[in-house]
Amino acid sequence: MTILTLSKLTKRYGDACVLDEVSLTVSAGERVALLGHNGAGKSTLMKLVLGLIHADGGTIELAGHAPGSAVARALTAYLPENAAFHPAITGREQLRYYLRLRGQPVKQADELLEKVGLADAAGRRIGTYSKGMRQRVGLAQALIGGPRLMVLDEPTSGLDPVSRREFYTLLDELAASGTAILLSSHALSELEARTDRMVILSKGKQVAQGTLADLRADAALPLSVSITPKAGQGERIAEAFSGAIQSEDRVTFTCPPADKLAVLERIAAQRDQIADFDVHAATLDDLYSHISKRAA
Amino acid sequence: MMLSRILATAALEFAIARRNRWVIVSVAMMMLFSLVLAFAGSAPAGQMAVDPLSVTVASLISLAVYLVPLIALLISFDAIAGESERGTLALSLAYPLARTELLLGKLIAQLAVVTIAVVCGYAVAAVVAFATGGVEAAEGLPALWRLVWTSVLLGAVFLSLGHAMSCLSRRPSGAAAMAIGLWLVMIVLYDLGLLAAVVADDGGTFTTEVFPWALVLNPADAFRIFNLAASGAVDAASGLSGAASSIAAWKPLAAILIWPVLAAMVARLSFQKVTP
Ligand SMILES: Nc1ncnc2c1ncn2[C@@H]1O[C@H](COP(=O)(O)OP(=O)(O)OP(=O)(O)O)[C@@H](O)[C@H]1O
Ligand SMILES: [Mg+2]
Numbered sequence: 001m002t003i004l005t006l007s008k009l010t011k012r013y014g015d016a017c018v019l020d021e022v023s024l025t026v027s028a029g030e031r032v033a034l035l036g037h038n039g040a041g042k043s044t045l046m047k048l049v050l051g052l053i054h055a056d057g058g059t060i061e062l063a064g065h066a067p068g069s070a071v072a073r074a075l076t077a078y079l080p081e082n083a084a085f086h087p088a089i090t091g092r093e094q095l096r097y098y099l100r101l102r103g104q105p106v107k108q109a110d111e112l113l114e115k116v117g118l119a120d121a122a123g124r125r126i127g128t129y130s131k132g133m134r135q136r137v138g139l140a141q142a143l144i145g146g147p148r149l150m151v152l153d154e155p156t157s158g159l160d161p162v163s164r165r166e167f168y169t170l171l172d173e174l175a176a177s178g179t180a181i182l183l184s185s186h187a188l189s190e191l192e193a194r195t196d197r198m199v200i201l202s203k204g205k206q207v208a209q210g211t212l213a214d215l216r217a218d219a220a221l222p223l224s225v226s227i228t229p230k231a232g233q234g235e236r237i238a239e240a241f242s243g244a245i246q247s248e249d250r251v252t253f254t255c256p257p258a259d260k261l262a263v264l265e266r267i268a269a270q271r272d273q274i275a276d277f278d279v280h281a282a283t284l285d286d287l288y289s290h291i292s293k294r295a296a
Numbered sequence: 297m298m299l300s301r302i303l304a305t306a307a308l309e310f311a312i313a314r315r316n317r318w319v320i321v322s323v324a325m326m327m328l329f330s331l332v333l334a335f336a337g338s339a340p341a342g343q344m345a346v347d348p349l350s351v352t353v354a355s356l357i358s359l360a361v362y363l364v365p366l367i368a369l370l371i372s373f374d375a376i377a378g379e380s381e382r383g384t385l386a387l388s389l390a391y392p393l394a395r396t397e398l399l400l401g402k403l404i405a406q407l408a409v410v411t412i413a414v415v416c417g418y419a420v421a422a423v424v425a426f427a428t429g430g431v432e433a434a435e436g437l438p439a440l441w442r443l444v445w446t447s448v449l450l451g452a453v454f455l456s457l458g459h460a461m462s463c464l465s466r467r468p469s470g471a472a473a474m475a476i477g478l479w480l481v482m483i484v485l486y487d488l489g490l491l492a493a494v495v496a497d498d499g500g501t502f503t504t505e506v507f508p509w510a511l512v513l514n515p516a517d518a519f520r521i522f523n524l525a526a527s528g529a530v531d532a533a534s535g536l537s538g539a540a541s542s543i544a545a546w547k548p549l550a551a552i553l554i555w556p557v558l559a560a561m562v563a564r565l566s567f568q569k570v571t572p
Contacts, residue, residue, distance in 0.1 A: 047386065047572075050386075050390045051390075052386055052389060052390065052571065052572050053571055070392060073390060073391060073392045074392045076390065078386075078387060078390040079387075080383050080384075080386045080387050080390075081383070082383050083382070083383045083384055083386075083387055084382040084383055084384070085382070085384060086312055086382070086384070088311075088312050088315035088316055089308065089311055089312060089315065093308065093311060094308075097304055097305075097307075097308045098391065100300060100301070100304035101301055101304060101305075101388075101391045101392065101393050102391065102392065103300070125315075138387075141387075
């Protein structure tokens with residue numbers, strides 16, 4: 001079931017086209033990640049979905065409702081980027097406030113804070129929290145009332161690696177219970193196996209969309225092969241592989257993913273001259289920078 | 297449902313005001329100045345007022361005209377600009393919370409602070425009046441009560457105007473500057489300007505036709521005139537007091553009652569223009 005539908009969404013600020021005909025759907029239980037450089041339009045897209053700003057073209061539908069309508073707001077949870085809650089109040093007070101706004105019992109506050117690992121700091125003023133702790137207050141409020149759609153703007157910024165993993169586990173649970181999740185991030189590598197689909201924005205344009213496997217196959221980034229020849233065999237190895245570069249004790253070259261097996265066969269054929277070898281697939285960061293560059 | 301969201305906002309805002317020491321600072325300011333006036337209060341004694349409390353009330357009127365708007369603006373200028381800068385405004389507005397509810401919640405909490413400050417300040421002055429004048433001071437109680445509720449309404453006006461400044465400037469520092477500017481213009485310069493115009497006009501049509509209306513249209517002047525006229529006291533501190541007797545009491549009263557609503561509407565309209 002589709003929860004969020006964007007079609008040909010366009011937003012301009014003066015002459016600058018911040019979003020250019022972006023189309024996207026998010027279904028119940030699906031986790032979709034928005035990626036893109038600073039200023040790509042991720043936060044703008046989210047604010048449009050929440051009805052905080054208005055589009056110059058295209059449509060947004062949220063379970064059949066207009067963004068910003070009372071029903072849409074009741075169904076949606078949001079985590080803004082860099083939300084700094086008032087330093088004078090405690091985490092518990094802040095959570096109670098948001099619970100009351102959603103008409104939920106305030107006694108859930110402690111439960112929610114415990115979920116994000118803030119049980120011990122619940123009674124302390126937010127002004128005394130660390131950056132990651134403040135980010136968790138934001139996460140806790142986004143969990144209130146089992147939302148149908150969660151819009152999370154850089155939810156893991158400021159979190160340590162262990163907390164990130166816990167956070168994604170939390171998302172898995174929510175998605176399993178049918179919540180549609182739209183989140184933004186700068187780190188493609190942290191999203192591996194954590195999201196169902198990625199949407200890459202570049203200067204307001206949607207330049208790629210799909211699962212990680214789709215994106216990989218589509219980009220067809222070359223593998224890099226590095227061989228350590230036995231003593232004195234460097235020249236022969238370098239000649240055996242076209243385009244190979246010989247450095248002190250290594251021979252390196254790249255090959256298209258489709259030729260992977262052929263290359264391995266040739267390495268096997270030269271086994272007498274080879275001490276060791278490594279084959280690296282392109283990393284997620286390579287993939288990301290490739291897609292962004294291709295778009296530019 | 298709507299009421300519960302307004303009250304939730306008011307409760308949080310009041311907690312913030314308490315922690316930020318706005319409550320304690322406002323109460324201390326009002327009490328301190330009231331106390332000073334209560335002891336020095338016999339100097340500008342009203343000619344018709346005989347009991348010591350009425351005398352004190354007459355001097356409290358001049359104090360309130362300056363202090364209540366100032367306190368109200370200080371408490372309110374950060375309301376929207378602060379949230380906008382911290383980034384929590386976008387979050388609040390993504391909740392099922394209408395802009396009107398958010399603004400009303402903040403107004404209620406801040407009005408509670410103003411009310412506490414006003415009541416504490418005047419209570420101190422009243423205690424001094426009773427201590428020095430005995431039971432006779434009880435005759436001044438109606439004037440004191442009138443001063444209390446009109447002060448609260450005056451506070452409401454300037455709280456809402458502070459919210460409007462907060463919406464228009466977006467940044468807390470800019471909002472603070474605008475709030476102080478507004479206070480100078482409406483409380484100090486307005487009266488000086490009128491006074492200068494009256495002197496220059498020398499009894500012409502400005503003095504007879506425009507001036508009484510100009511006085512009533514400013515909420516602070518309306519507050520002053522209404523209280524002075526109703527208590528029959530003469531305000532030695534203000535050069536404008538002569539006019540007070542010539543204006544029908546319903547006019548300043550109407551101004552005092554209409555201004556809070558008007559200012560709240562101005563704040564709400566300014567808030568509409570804010571994009572988080
Ligand atoms: N109110 C505004 N007025 C003018 N331009 C704006 C406004 N808000 C955003 N922009 C512009 O829109 C573009 C997209 O901004 P946006 O905040 O959506 O980027 P982002 O993808 O979230 O970036 P980041 O990763 O840095 O958070 C930027 O070029 C920004 O300057
Ligand atoms: Mg952003």
